[in-house]
């Protein structure tokens with residue numbers, strides 16, 4: 001099967017009141033773990049490359065890994081998505097490289113830090129949509145700036161993170177979301193309701209004040225047919241963080257987004273859920289534990305294999321929890 005567009009996958013998710021996890025990928029073990037899980041669960045999958053992944057692995061190597069996945073899993077529906085592009089040129093480069101979906105994040109200026117105007121966002125996003133749609137490539141836009149409602153700060157991850165965002169930017173305005181969708185014709189829309197990138201999402205378990213499902217519901221009511229996207233949606237599993245720290249790590253104990261909140265968000269129109277931190281934590285915990293228990297081993301394949309197992313479990317769990325398991329049969 002060739003790569004498929006984000007729109008096709010998310011239309012299917014909407015029909016089945018489900019969401020598809022979008023996992024960030026940088027290397028071989030991640031792609032193997034994610035695709036193996038999706039294959040087992042008979043689920044479509046979104047593999048996305050952040051700007052950090054694009055500079056770490058570079059597009060030629062990422063492209064090779066995606067090609068490998070398509071050959072190894074010929075029946076697996078895969079969307080290859082470019083995460084957070086801050087200029088149309090970045091998105092066009094990805095389209096030329098073969099991505100089947102791009103995110104034009106015009107909520108920030110080209111520096112990936114300064115909040116932009118609504119007009120700027122509409123202009124750059126529309127430019128990308130007109131080119132992408134002509135080529136069968138989907139476009140995700142963003143309205144509002146991701147950030148913590150507790151602190152007013154946006155975590156920086158892979159070069160993306162608002163600086164000096166107004167508090168009002170941290171909760172997407174439903175009317176602006178409606179107007180943005182109308183003017184740009186994006187296929188999916190990332191919204192801000194209190195989730196943030198990185199490991200430090202909440203200082204205490206999130207409440208309606210810090211993770212506004214009410215605002216999400218208002219956006220969904222205004223845009224009932226739009227595929228909404230939740231960024232910064234890792235759960236930050238406490239046991240995994242504790243395991244990292246038990247074996248010499250120093251990760252602060254914070255809180256992520258509970259699975260129950262993600263499942264509620266799915267009933268409110270969220271169709272794509274981005275997950276990066278949870279896989280990073282799983283890899284780190286697996287390697288730290290392995291090094292401690294097997295100090296004599298120096299074959300990287302031995303400990304990298306354990307990371308694949310750890311990531312595979314998370315991927316299966318999310319595919320089941322989001323209702324994505326079994327959906328590949330419909331594509």
Ligand SMILES: [Zn+2]
Nearest residue numbers: 084231232274
């Ligand atoms: Zn993001």
